[in-house]
Amino acid sequence: MLKVLVTGSSGQVGTNLSLALMKKGVSVLGIDRRPNTWTNQIPFLQRDLAAEGMPTPSALNAAKPGFDRPDLVISLAANAKVHELVIDPKRAHENTTTTFNVLEFCRIQQVPIIFSSSREVYGRPDPPCVSEDEANVYHILSPYAAYKMADEMLIYSYAHCYNLKYLIFRLSNVYGRYDSDLQRMTRVIHIFIDQMLHGKPITIYGRHKLIDFTYVDDCVNGFMLGIEKLLNNAVVNETFNLSSGSPATLIQLANTIAAKLNVEPEIIDQPIRPGEINFYVADLTKAQKLLGYEPQVTFEEGIKRAIDWVLEWNKTVQPELLKIEHGVY
Template sequence: MGYKNLKFENNALFLVTGGAGFIGSNLCGAVLDMGYRVRCLDNLSTGKREHVSMFQGHRNYTFLEGDITDPETCVKACEGVDYVLHQAAWGSVPRSIEMPQYYEKVNIGGTLNMMEAARKQGVKKFVYASSSSVYGDHPQLPKREGQEGKVLSPYALTKRVDEEYGRLYKTLYELDTYGLRYFNVFGRRQDPDGAYAAVIPKFIRQLLNDERPVINGDGRQSRDFTYIENVIEANLKACLAPPEAAGEAFNVAYGGREYLIDIYRQLAEALGKDVEPVFGPERAGDIRHSNADISKAKRMLGYEPEWSFERGIEAAIQWYKENI
């Protein structure tokens, strides 16, 4: 179970793009803990330098400061690499609505640069971050691969296009690509600051500071919140998946469904706070309900998530208490 007993070649080299970010830095740490080599590529536009410095004394870790929008940097980063874990992207649905051209450049152009570099350098597996946002306005629950609606934001569109390139790079160039549709990932080192911060760390920080958090809409939106350990497992198991599974996209979640208002109440209780939230307007481009069918990832990747929402939120609360 999990990922810590997975075996790769001796001296295997993993490239983690966006390795100074929340998910990327957790992937770097997991691979290092397993005894393999990590090369981190990040331009530090949204990632944090402390997520690099925490590993820089490790003999198996190297940091390459560079941008995925530069094709030469991507080729250099892929040199000698066995597995690419491509996390570098600009996130946030609301921000993408404000900056569609930039999202096109980074999330589509940068991912295409990375796939091409991986192909040229003979990388074995190319695992990349997609998003549950690709389901768009399709009403079905749970969300199932192959049943997508119209995308609701430029961010969602960039991830949809990335998946199409992933399919083409498998069929045209025999690069084994695996797209991971993350569902609302949370956990240690997720940034609670800024206008586009994810809801769980933002709620925790505001409650710890006795501030009144803002809930967009009525709080009855539901999400399949997914703890970071499950995401690490999916990435590493995709690196060991058979070529027959390549070119596909997979839901990465726990398979649960939590309502925002319930999560808020749970966090307030766990932190011993009696603070009423403020209800604000709904955010443009947001999906109302999200819940994943993870049977495809189980069947084709051997994905068996161990971290429920309840277990994950306990660990996250403890981490934020100690670190913010």
């Protein structure tokens, strides 16, 4: 049975991906510094990978036999919010310690890695769309982006010096399921949904910001294709854009949510905040060619599904999971 170690398994992508892998019969062990607030289905070790480093192989083996040397590590653990890391850049620095510790495990145990980078590494690219080789260190806009770029560079150096096998996915605004934890995360789609559901005004930082929103199932599908290709040595040591290829502006986002909820929100316009990008539309050609990736969910369909998920989740959420203390970091 395939054994996949997922760091950041209590996060949005980690939860969706781990559950999807488990559904396919893959053996998953998560590591996260906080419990999962959506599900208790994912076996995991609670550990801060920056402060404490990776568990020893024997600790991993004790947690789940065979995980001293898993077949693959999926490295998602990070402080993942651009604006929060502008306020507190130490948390961006921490991300690279986390990645370093995970990479050392992969180097010593000779395990391939899939790393989640970000479209933030492009800074402010030019329309109409952005291909992978347009990342440029001089265009970095935020500490979060700087350390994602550093993480990528560390991985490239490990591939060169130690034959580490890797794939990197540059994600962009993943949304749709297990992402509604507003006490911990501040993600635009759920902030808008929540504010509109409660009849509050919404604040838009840059109404014409054009973003390649990614429905979560497209993201998970991209990872699944990457896992298969990497483990078969069919695609190794490549970096990919991963998104739905169905961009929208923030004002379009607000209007789409408002129409679905049948409300007319008061909109407060604010300028774009320091460190934030104002345009990102991915060129997905490379993922299409090498991975056979084809995004399936348009922006309108994805927002509809996301709202349906929130409304359903709000009805069915399990009280014991909500009791877990939020804001651990």
